[in-house]
Amino acid sequence: MAQTRKPSRSKPQKTSAIPFFEPALFQRAIHPQSAISASDFSVAEIRRILLSADTLEKEEPLRRAKRLAKRRVALLFYESSTRTRTSFELAAKALGADTTLVSSLSSSIEKGESLKDTGITLKALGAECIILRSPYSGAPYLLARATGLPVLNAGDGMAEHPSQALLDLRTMLRFRGIKATAISEKCLRGVTVTICGDILHSRVARSNLLTLPRLGAQVILCGPPELLPEIASSMGPGIQVERDFDAALRRSQIVMMLRIQAERLAGMKIDLDDYRRRYQANADRMAAHAPEALVMHPGPIIRGMEITSEVADGPNSAIAEQVHHGVPIRMALVARALAGVKVDRR
Numbered sequence: 001m002a003q004t005r006k007p008s009r010s011k012p013q014k015t016s017a018i019p020f021f022e023p024a025l026f027q028r029a030i031h032p033q034s035a036i037s038a039s040d041f042s043v044a045e046i047r048r049i050l051l052s053a054d055t056l057e058k059e060e061p062l063r064r065a066k067r068l069a070k071r072r073v074a075l076l077f078y079e080s081s082t083r084t085r086t087s088f089e090l091a092a093k094a095l096g097a098d099t100t101l102v103s104s105l106s107s108s109i110e111k112g113e114s115l116k117d118t119g120i121t122l123k124a125l126g127a128e129c130i131i132l133r134s135p136y137s138g139a140p141y142l143l144a145r146a147t148g149l150p151v152l153n154a155g156d157g158m159a160e161h162p163s164q165a166l167l168d169l170r171t172m173l174r175f176r177g178i179k180a181t182a183i184s185e186k187c188l189r190g191v192t193v194t195i196c197g198d199i200l201h202s203r204v205a206r207s208n209l210l211t212l213p214r215l216g217a218q219v220i221l222c223g224p225p226e227l228l229p230e231i232a233s234s235m236g237p238g239i240q241v242e243r244d245f246d247a248a249l250r251r252s253q254i255v256m257m258l259r260i261q262a263e264r265l266a267g268m269k270i271d272l273d274d275y276r277r278r279y280q281a282n283a284d285r286m287a288a289h290a291p292e293a294l295v296m297h298p299g300p301i302i303r304g305m306e307i308t309s310e311v312a313d314g315p316n317s318a319i320a321e322q323v324h325h326g327v328p329i330r331m332a333l334v335a336r337a338l339a340g341v342k343v344d345r346r
Helices: 043-058 083-094 115-124 139-147 162-176 203-209 230-235 245-250 272-279 283-289 319-339
Strands: 072-077 098-103 129-134 151-156 192-196 218-222 239-241 254-257 294-296
Touching: 043 162, 043 319, 072 083, 072 115, 083 098, 083 129, 083 151, 083 162, 083 319, 115 129, 115 139, 129 139, 129 319, 139 151, 151 162, 151 319, 162 203, 162 254, 162 294, 162 319, 192 203, 192 245, 203 218, 203 230, 218 245, 230 239, 245 283, 294 319
Parallel strands: 072 098, 072 129, 129 151, 192 218, 192 254, 218 239, 254 294
Antiparallel strands: none
């Protein structure tokens, strides 16, 4: 009688198919040389960045241009910008890097391409670092995780603007006669900085609030309740809210004015005449309450609103100096970012 064979129980074949979606592919760790939040920098790292800015600013231009010769930096700007975009571009080029500017009005972004896909495209084209400005808070984190590249935050929504805080700090240190080598947790002890204006919507204010108190400064926030909620004082020690601008000025050695961000005030009722009366930095007010105070403004300035021309152009104004410090600070950040990137031209 013929024997009946048992059916084969062979093990299933292994497949090499790639899964349709693998979350890990899009959840890379953020590159350690990114600069997304002011909180990314320890006091020691702040010192290193400012020392690097000093070195790069003084370096002979032809020698400096060899540092990042032919490295590739992409500037991805979803919002208009003059100071930040220009200074980042000049900074990268001063180091010898090749730059390309991608704006929302001259790219596939206008056709609806996502931030992630734009970032992946830029990386595939050879970008080694991306400088991003976006109207959406948190966008730099998404881009950094999607690409694995160092991302420099040039302003994200109402969140942060860390390079602005660093150049503001450099301006303040120069005013106080403090060298970068002396940066410490106590270097601004005894210094009171008033930040006045639209604190609620200000990414500049947030990054400064994450920086200045850690160096010993006292920070007074000033503005109407609609633009400055009381909870702002809870961001950390050394921060307080003062509604009386004149009282804040009398205690301050440095005053930073912020513009009213009309594009972010939808649904809010702000009496602009009352705002000027209570919070404008004008010649009479400054002379009466803070005649020696350094006056700063991250720009753009709305003359006649938060500040008058007499003050903006006056002898105590450091507004143009702030702009000047943008290039060396951003040279230091670009050099820091690309120092940790291996070149792969495949």
